[in-house]
Amino acid sequence: MSVQTTDTETTQTGLPRTSREIQLAARPTGAPTAADFALVDKPIPALAAGQILVRNTWMSVDPYMRGRMDDRPSYIAPFQLGEALEGSAVGAVVASTAPGIPVGSTVSHFAGWREYAVLDAAVATPIDPALAADHHYLGALGTTGLTAYAALTDVAQVNPGDTVFISAAAGAVGSVAGQIARALGAAKVIGSAGGPAKTRLLLDEFGFDAALDYRAGDLAGQLAAAAPEGIDVYLDSVGGEHLRVAVEAMRPKGRIALVGAISGYNGAADAPGPDLYKAATREVSLRGMLVNSYFPIFGEYIGKAAGWLADGTLRTTETVYEGLEQAPAAFLGVLSGANTGKMLVRLG
Numbered sequence: 198m199s200v201q202t203t204d205t206e207t208t209q210t211g212l213p214r215t216s217r218e219i220q221l222a223a224r225p226t227g228a229p230t231a232a233d234f235a236l237v238d239k240p241i242p243a244l245a246a247g248q249i250l251v252r253n254t255w256m257s258v259d260p261y262m263r264g265r266m267d268d269r270p271s272y273i274a275p276f277q278l279g280e281a282l283e284g285s286a287v288g289a290v291v292a293s294t295a296p297g298i299p300v301g302s303t304v305s306h307f308a309g310w311r312e313y314a315v316l317d318a319a320v321a322t323p324i325d326p327a328l329a330a331d332h333h334y335l336g337a338l339g340t341t342g343l344t345a346y347a348a349l350t351d352v353a354q355v356n357p358g359d360t361v362f363i364s365a366a367a368g369a370v371g372s373v374a375g376q377i378a379r380a381l382g383a384a385k386v387i388g389s390a391g392g393p394a395k396t397r398l399l400l401d402e403f404g405f406d407a408a409l410d411y412r413a414g415d416l417a418g419q420l421a422a423a424a425p426e427g428i429d430v431y432l433d434s435v436g437g438e439h440l441r442v443a444v445e446a447m448r449p450k451g452r453i454a455l456v457g458a459i460s461g462y463n464g465a466a467d468a469p470g471p472d473l474y475k476a477a478t479r480e481v482s483l484r485g486m487l488v489n490s491y492f493p494i495f496g497e498y499i500g501k502a503a504g505w506l507a508d509g510t511l512r513t514t515e516t517v518y519e520g521l522e523q524a525p526a527a528f529l530g531v532l533s534g535a536n537t538g539k540m541l542v543r544l545g
Contacts, residue, residue, distance in 0.1 A: 353452035357382030514538035
């Protein structure tokens with residue numbers, strides 16, 4: 198990662214004149230490296246009417262961001278070279294020309310990867326720090342949690358008594374999804390994760406009934422041992438071999454939520470695909486989802502999830518990197534599975 202920065206300058210009023218940000222310096226071929234990012238200083242523009250200046254305190258890095266580093270059409274625009282990356286963040290409002298969002302408010306927004314953000318008030322969402330700690334609005338109370346909730350209540354609906362299988366179960370979405378499946382009445386919840394430490398966490402911390410270590414090999418055999426009767430619901434964040442094995446294990450009229458495919462994000466060769474004929478003859482549904490389609494139920498979800506956090510139904514863990522300059526390392530870590538739970542960057 199190249200660095201073009203000086204200490205943040207401030208005005209006589211104490212407000213900053215410049216802000217550090219992480220820009221995309223080059224489009225990666227295969228797995229990204231630190232050289233694909235640049236840390237630069239940028240002037241902070243004056244606020245126009247209806248705008249706020251936010252000092253970011255937490256930001257999220259997520260696997261889907263890898264796709265935005267490529268210059269190709271997708272459901273969301275690619276990152277631009279020489280421009281700041283973006284993603285979910287929370288922060289404190291330190292200046293405002295928007296009557297509805299006064300100085301001192303805490304907001305969530307999509308202008309992460311920078312220390313300060315100038316935003317139109319319409320794209321910032323006030324949050325209640327008294328309801329839950331700020332960082333939860335990037336995880337269990339953010340799009341991470343909403344993804345898990347929508348996947349299991351609408352896309353691949355969990356019914357009481359179901360057997361549910363979740364890939365990347367020690368990650369941000371998966372760890373929340375396993376607990377939501379239990380809250381929705383699943384009889385058995387099975388998770389897949391990489392390595393003994395993560396599989397133990399699924400059992401001891403997140404309440405999964407069985408944990409499969411995909412790094413140990415024979416994923417199909419492990420799943421068959423954990424669910425000899427088959428599975429009803431699969432939440433797929435991995436694709437490849439996981440998806441093939443899940444289709445093989447599906448009961449008739451099973452449901453699969455296609456949330457992500459991290460196994461192929463860096464351009465790796467495709468693993469053998471699922472047997473779609475078998476899916477058809479068992480009347481299995483495979484349905485993709487984009488979380489922004491579920492923003493209208495965000496308020497409903499936060500109300501439920503805040504209660505689950507408060508009463509212990511939902512437990513979370515985070516992997517935290519300190520300082521904006523560590524954001525690229527955090528992002529590379531989430532792509533390689535270095536995180537347990539939500540990967541976050543705390544900004545100084």
